[in-house]
Amino acid sequence: MSPRIVIIGAGPTGLGAGIRLKQLGHDNWRIYESQADPGGLAGSVTDSSGFTWDYGGHVLFTSFEPVLDVITSLPDDFFIEHQRKAFVRLDDALVPYPFQLNLDALPREKRPAILLGKKGKKKRSRPRNFLQWLDETFGPDLCSMFFYPYNQKVWGIPLEKMSYSWIENRITTPQDSGKKAEWGPNSTFLYPRSGGMGGFFKAVSRNFMTRISFGHKVAEIDIESKTLVTHKGKTDKFDFLLTTMPLNLLVGTVATGVPDRLKDIGKRLEWNSCTVSGLGFSRPEKEDFSWQYFPEPTYPFYRVTALSSYSSSLVPKADTRRFSSFMCETTTQSQGVPDGNELVGALCKAKILEQNDRRRLKAHTRLDIPYAYPIPTIERDRVLAELQGFFHSYDIFSRGRFGGWKYEVGNMDHSLMQGMEAVDRMLLGKKERVYALS
Numbered sequence: 299m300s301p302r303i304v305i306i307g308a309g310p311t312g313l314g315a316g317i318r319l320k321q322l323g324h325d326n327w328r329i330y331e332s333q334a335d336p337g338g339l340a341g342s343v344t345d346s347s348g349f350t351w352d353y354g355g356h357v358l359f360t361s362f363e364p365v366l367d368v369i370t371s372l373p374d375d376f377f378i379e380h381q382r383k384a385f386v387r388l389d390d391a392l393v394p395y396p397f398q399l400n401l402d403a404l405p406r407e408k409r410p411a412i413l414l415g416k417k418g419k420k421k422r423s424r425p426r427n428f429l430q431w432l433d434e435t436f437g438p439d440l441c442s443m444f445f446y447p448y449n450q451k452v453w454g455i456p457l458e459k460m461s462y463s464w465i466e467n468r469i470t471t472p473q474d475s476g477k478k479a480e481w482g483p484n485s486t487f488l489y490p491r492s493g494g495m496g497g498f499f500k501a502v503s504r505n506f507m508t509r510i511s512f513g514h515k516v517a518e519i520d521i522e523s524k525t526l527v528t529h530k531g532k533t534d535k536f537d538f539l540l541t542t543m544p545l546n547l548l549v550g551t552v553a554t555g556v557p558d559r560l561k562d563i564g565k566r567l568e569w570n571s572c573t574v575s576g577l578g579f580s581r582p583e584k585e586d587f588s589w590q591y592f593p594e595p596t597y598p599f600y601r602v603t604a605l606s607s608y609s610s611s612l613v614p615k616a617d618t619r620r621f622s623s624f625m626c627e628t629t630t631q632s633q634g635v636p637d638g639n640e641l642v643g644a645l646c647k648a649k650i651l652e653q654n655d656r657r658r659l660k661a662h663t664r665l666d667i668p669y670a671y672p673i674p675t676i677e678r679d680r681v682l683a684e685l686q687g688f689f690h691s692y693d694i695f696s697r698g699r700f701g702g703w704k705y706e707v708g709n710m711d712h713s714l715m716q717g718m719e720a721v722d723r724m725l726l727g728k729k730e731r732v733y734a735l736s
């Protein structure tokens with residue numbers, strides 16, 4: 299009998315596993331998903347006014363061959379390709395992203411005294427945390443102007459609690475200074491023509507929808523008998539379990555057998571929560587930016603996405619001559635939950651909206667994301683090594699953005715890959731490459 303594989307969650311990681319199981323012709327598997335649709339954090343919702351929203355700004359980019367194969371298996375016109383147009387808003391200036399490579403866009407009097415590459419800081423010993431790494435890499439002027447306030451706002455915890463092991467491909471350093479606007483893996487990106495980002499995950503799961511039990515939240519796992527039970531009382535036995543629920547919650551879902559020491563260790567994982575405020579207007583789409591970053595505390599968000607610029611299908615009747623939409627992201631730990639007036643006022647202040655757009659607000663949809671960013675703290679890898687080692691010994695693989703808790707491999711393409719590679723490990727004994735423990 300072929301081994302039974304059970305998967306918790308139909309987000310990108312669980313669906314990556316499904317794709318691979320189909321490719322291998324494996325026939326003994328099932329996915330349990332607590333929600334009614336696939337996609338997880340990368341899903342989308344359409345509100346009663348006809349605006350479609352993602353759970354925060356999601357753009358698709360990858361260099362992984364298996365993910366490129368998934369993308370090219372869809373019809374040629376499935377995606378719209380975009381050139382990233384990203385900026386940092388600072389006072390009245392709009393500085394192209396990456397900020398540190400485009401300082402000449404600041405008014406002369408605001409430019410930091412120490413420009414990159416001109417006068418570096420005296421090197422200290424190896425930085426001990428993210429705060430020190432920023433200081434050593436960019437110097438105090440750039441840090442106080444942008445890096446400290448922005449990162450503090452997004453992560454919502456003191457930066458000295460964070461490591462800097464995750465910065466490759468996320469923060470450009472002075473060594474990259476020749477590249478400017480095209481820097482980074484998402485300088486061009488794909489976005490589905492219809493259905494929001496969730497449209498992608500609906501499409502890839504179409505040929506194994508009957509394998510997914512929607513509306514089934516896994517409530518308890520018995521690691522000794524390798525059995526799980528959903529909150530509706532459905533039980534299933536597994537030989538291998540791939541779980542994508544947050545790792546700290548997995549510890550509590552296991553009925554017995556997790557040593558107290560590991561339960562305590564699980565409490566050391568840190569994360570933040572985010573509120574996504576979708577604002578839909580009866581005003582034409584006319585934005586010349588994909589998204590803007592807001593380091594200043596006076597703005598009640600860290601990023602605003604001009605969502606309707608990605609696809610006309612995201613507004614009512616797909617009519618961007620009449621409708622447009624913006625998505626504002628706020629880290630709850632940093633700034634709480636802003637109200638509609640505050641958000642619209644801030645968009646006017648940032649000159650994204652004009653004052654007379656205020657009365658054109660047609661929709662305000664709020665999406666709360668309790669688990670948004672898994673925080674790479676200094677002690678994270680030690681915690682992960684202990685917890686994952688324990689679960690591996692029971693053939694349980696916790697993977698994905700919060701299953702694996704590694705921000706640096708927490709994008710959609712990483713998640714698809716983690717699901718695929720977990721299956722290859724279970725069935726073929728292959729080594730995982732994307733999710734590696736240090």
Ligand SMILES: Cc1cc2nc3c(=O)[nH]c(=O)nc-3n(C[C@H](O)[C@H](O)[C@H](O)COP(=O)(O)OP(=O)(O)OC[C@H]3O[C@@H](n4cnc5c(N)ncnc54)[C@H](O)[C@@H]3O)c2cc1C
Pocket residue numbers: 306307308309310311312330331332333336337338339340353354355356357358359514515516517542543544572627667669670671697698699700701708709710711713
């Ligand atoms: C604000 C924000 C912006 C982002 N932007 C980008 C971007 O631009 N590009 C990019 O590539 N990635 C982006 N991401 C990351 C992307 O969302 C993740 O890579 C991806 O969703 C992770 O997939 P996953 O399957 O690991 O987890 P999830 O998407 O969280 O899916 C887990 C699934 O498991 C289900 N589940 C949980 N517990 C249970 C249970 N007990 N029983 C049954 N089901 C359960 C959940 O309902 C969910 O559907 C962003 C994320 C956030 C939060």
